[in-house]
Structures are given as C-alpha cells and as structure tokens.
Amino acid sequence: MTPQTKVESNISTPTFVSLYDAAATLPIPPRITKELRSHPVSGDHRALPVGSPGKVGFLYARVDSTGDKHAGHRSVVAEKIVKAPLALMRPLYTDPHQPGTPLLYVMTTGAGLAHNDRHLVDIRVGEAKPASALITTQAATPIYRMDVGLAIQHVNLTVGPGSTLEYMPDHVIPYEGSRAHLSMRVTAARGGCAIVSDCIAAGRLGRGEWHRYDALSMETRIDQPRADHPHDCRRLGESGYRPLVIDRGLLRPHSGSRLLGMRNYGAWSNVWIVVPSPQATQALLDVLRRLPNSDFPASVRWATSTLPYESGVWVRIFAATADEARIARDRLWTAARETLLSAPAPRLRKY
Numbered sequence: 001m002t003p004q005t006k007v008e009s010n011i012s013t014p015t016f017v018s019l020y021d022a023a024a025t026l027p028i029p030p031r032i033t034k035e036l037r038s039h040p041v042s043g044d045h046r047a048l049p050v051g052s053p054g055k056v057g058f059l060y061a062r063v064d065s066t067g068d069k070h071a072g073h074r075s076v077v078a079e080k081i082v083k084a085p086l087a088l089m090r091p092l093y094t095d096p097h098q099p100g101t102p103l104l105y106v107m108t109t110g111a112g113l114a115h116n117d118r119h120l121v122d123i124r125v126g127e128a129k130p131a132s133a134l135i136t137t138q139a140a141t142p143i144y145r146m147d148v149g150l151a152i153q154h155v156n157l158t159v160g161p162g163s164t165l166e167y168m169p170d171h172v173i174p175y176e177g178s179r180a181h182l183s184m185r186v187t188a189a190r191g192g193c194a195i196v197s198d199c200i201a202a203g204r205l206g207r208g209e210w211h212r213y214d215a216l217s218m219e220t221r222i223d224q225p226r227a228d229h230p231h232d233c234r235r236l237g238e239s240g241y242r243p244l245v246i247d248r249g250l251l252r253p254h255s256g257s258r259l260l261g262m263r264n265y266g267a268w269s270n271v272w273i274v275v276p277s278p279q280a281t282q283a284l285l286d287v288l289r290r291l292p293n294s295d296f297p298a299s300v301r302w303a304t305s306t307l308p309y310e311s312g313v314w315v316r317i318f319a320a321t322a323d324e325a326r327i328a329r330d331r332l333w334t335a336a337r338e339t340l341l342s343a344p345a346p347r348l349r350k351y
Contacts, residue, residue: 085110097343126163278310
C-alpha cells in the first residue's frame with residue numbers, strides 16, 4: 001500500500017492478499033461456459049494457467065477530499081494497492097474548470113488481455129468525505145487470440161454521497177479467436193453523481209475483422225445503497241442495495257446469432273449517468289433530447305431513456321467506427337457535465 005496523501009478515515013482497506021484472491025477467483029458466468037467446452041480453461045502445457053506470473057493483476061484506489069480550504073478542497077488518492085500488470089498513473093490536475101478533480105489513468109504493462117488473464121479494478125470515490133475523480137485508460141484494450149481459456153476483467157466503482165465519479169475508458173478490441181468476460185459494477189450513493197461508459201469495437205476493422213471473436217460476454221450492474229454510505233451496505237450484503245441497471249449480453253458470432261442487431265455497426269457504446277436528484281434526471285433528459293443531429297457523425301445512431309426511480313439517464317450509441325462512437329460519447333458527456341457540474345468535458349490526452 002502506498003499512501004499518497006494523509007486523509008483521516010475509518011474506512012476499512014482491503015489487503016493485498018484479499019485483492020489477489022478476489023482477482024484470481026473472478027467467476028466465469030454460466031452463459032459462457034458452453035463456449036469453453038471446446039476451449040478448456042487449462043490443460044494445454046504451452047499455455048500459462050490462471051495464477052501464473054503476470055496473469056493476475058489488480059488495482060485498488062480510494063479517492064477522498066483533503067477538506068483543506070487552503071488547498072481548494074482538492075481530491076487526492078488517499079490509498080492505493082496495485083499489482084502488475086495493472087498500474088495507476090500519478091494523478092493529474094489538468095481540468096481548468098474542475099481544478100480539484102484528479103485525472104487518473106488506469107494502465108497495464110501487458111498491453112491488453114490474453115488467455116487466462118484475470119484483472120480487477122476497484123476504485124472508490126468519496127466514501128469518507130465528498131470527493132471527485134475522472135478515470136480513463138491510457139489506450140484501447142485489445143483482447144488477443146486464445147488457444148485455451150478466456151480473459152476476465154472486472155471493474156468495481158463506488159461513489160459516496162455528495163461525490164462525483166466519471167469513468168471514460170477507451171474502447172475494447174476483441175481480436176479474431178478471442179474470448180472474454182467484461183463486467184462492471186457501479187455503486188452510487190444517494191446524493192452522488194456517476195457518469196460511466198463503455199465502448200466495444202467489432203474487431204480490428206482495418207484488417208477486415210468484423211465480429212470474428214469466439215465469444216464476448218458483457219455485464220454492467222449499477223446499484224444504489226439503501227443506507228446512507230456504501231461501506232455500510234457492504235456489511236448487509238446484496239440486501240443492502242437496490243439495482244438500477246442490470247445489462248447482460250453474450251455475443252457468439254459463430255453461432256449464427258443476430259448479434260443483438262449490432263452486425264452492421266463497427267462499434268457501440270453505453271453511457272450511464274446517475275444523478276443526485278429526480279429533478280436533475282428530467283433536466284438532463286431534456287438537454288440530451290434537444291441535441292441536434294449535426295453534433296454527431298453521420299453514421300451514429302443513439303437513443304436515451306431514464307433509469308428506474310428517476311435516478312438518472314442511460315444512452316446507447318452505435319457507430320461505424322470506434323472513433324465515431326467516441327466522438328458521440330464525448331458530445332453526450334459534455335452535455336451531461338454542463339448540466340450537472342456546470343463545466344464542459346476536458347480533453348483526455350493519451351500517451
């Protein structure tokens with residue numbers, strides 16, 4: 001554990017061992033096990049099994065406010081625990097409209113996901129004191145061709161009351177012959193604001209790969225705690241939360257499925273926005289629906305709706321390329337930011 005800045009808190013911190021165990025034992029969803037019958041998880045002596053060096057990586061970070069008026073109530077990484085191949089870049093404060101919000105880059109030294117990889121990202125914002133954070137990745141995430149097994153990546157995001165969390169990762173590129181399960185769980189306390197997204201490409205479009213992966217399982221869940229603080233709900237188990245979003249999908253192009261209507265698109269993206277109040281939901285929905293088509297690339301198709309309990313807004317985007325999906329996502333992100341935070345979206349520089 002590497003403390004970045006001293007922030008007093010009674011929040012319990014997971015241990016290195018508990019994080020490793022959680023990453024190494026990430027569950028394989030039953031819906032994808034059928035695809036694995038011809039591609040066993042292990043058994044090929046040339047393939048590294050789960051738990052081999054470099055196969056299990058995790059990143060835990062807790063972001064809280066210093067509460068120091070002289071420091072402008074800057075949010076800082078109060079705690080972090082990291083195991084390669086995952087890494088967390090030093091926080092950057094580059095947004096002139098939100099100078100106290102850190103920009104965090106989640107990176108990997110492995111340059112993507114390979115067979116039997118297990119990656120766990122757990123970032124918690126404002127559990128002790130109201131804070132804010134903007135999280136992105138350093139580049140697109142390729143999922144490489146696999147002879148055995150599959151790759152699993154799970155992202156766990158928590159935002160406390162009065163806090164703001166934004167998660168804008170680059171797109172995922174499933175290569176021909178790849179298999180993966182990608183999951184994300186967001187826990188947004190009442191009074192907190194979360195703007196999270198994902199983006200999936202149909203493959204390496206420049207090489208003519210168009211839905212040639214073996215299987216791609218995706219799952220996103222957004223929960224709202226029934227108690228005031230997320231860490232109180234964790235002690236109650238699943239009964240401590242009410243689900244706002246449960247979005248699951250399994251794409252198996254070789255099975256002859258219709259690919260959920262996505263066969264004609266090179267990329268698709270989702271944006272989920274959890275807002276602090278029902279009034280903010282209607283205001284945001286009105287703003288998004290008034291956006292002119294000229295603000296988006298010609299290939300883009302998108303639609304929006306509200307989340308249960310008037311807790312926020314959900315947008316789904318289809319586009320010809322990942323770049324056009326990103327342009328559309330960033331336009332919607334800017335509109336949401338201007339409505340909820342009174343600030344435009346910053347430019348996310350990639351290195």
